[in-house]
Amino acid sequence: MTDQTMTIRQMCDSFDVTPRTLRFYEAKELLFPIREGTKRLFTRRDRARLKLILRGKRFGFSLEEIRQLLDLYETDDQQEVQLARTYEVAERHLKEMQEQRAALDEAIRELEAQMNWGAERLNQLRARAKAA
Numbered sequence: 001m002t003d004q005t006m007t008i009r010q011m012c013d014s015f016d017v018t019p020r021t022l023r024f025y026e027a028k029e030l031l032f033p034i035r036e037g038t039k040r041l042f043t044r045r046d047r048a049r050l051k052l053i054l055r056g057k058r059f060g061f062s063l064e065e066i067r068q069l070l071d072l073y074e075t076d077d078q079q080e081v082q083l084a085r086t087y088e089v090a091e092r093h094l095k096e097m098q099e100q101r102a103a104l105d106e107a108i109r110e111l112e113a114q115m116n117w118g119a120e121r122l123n124q125l126r127a128r129a130k131a132a
Contacts, residue, residue, distance in 0.1 A: 005034065005041040015050055025053060028063055030070065060093045 008019050022040070025031045030053055033040035042050075049070055056066040069089065072082035 005043055006047065008033075008040045008042070011042050011047070011050070014047075015054065017050075017054070022050075025050070028067070030063065030067055059090065060097065061089060065089050 006014065008022055011017070011022055012019055022031065022033075022042075026033060026040070031042070031046050031049055033042045033046055035041075052070065053063075053066055056069070057063075061069075069082060069086050072085055073079060
């Protein structure tokens, strides 16, 4: 591996992704590897973009949102627009995740209550059966 480029296998190993994933991101114009015949060579820029793509996916960003944010990087040397837009998107996703967590916490409490009721009822039925 040179300091400048990585093969698809090296990228897969480094980022724990599949070749199919890398080809998909390339097809979606999120990554732009150098093509030498059928060989793909990924630059430092591709590696940085992949890190951002994977982080964005982990945070629930859509590929379109990620693409728009990456495109902003190309147009704004100071990255102010990109950072502001990233913050807006992240803020929205954080709110959605917090709402999902609250809904999940409520569902867990309800399920635990139902299971406790079921366990108590089952114990009552078993106690009656033993007494009879």
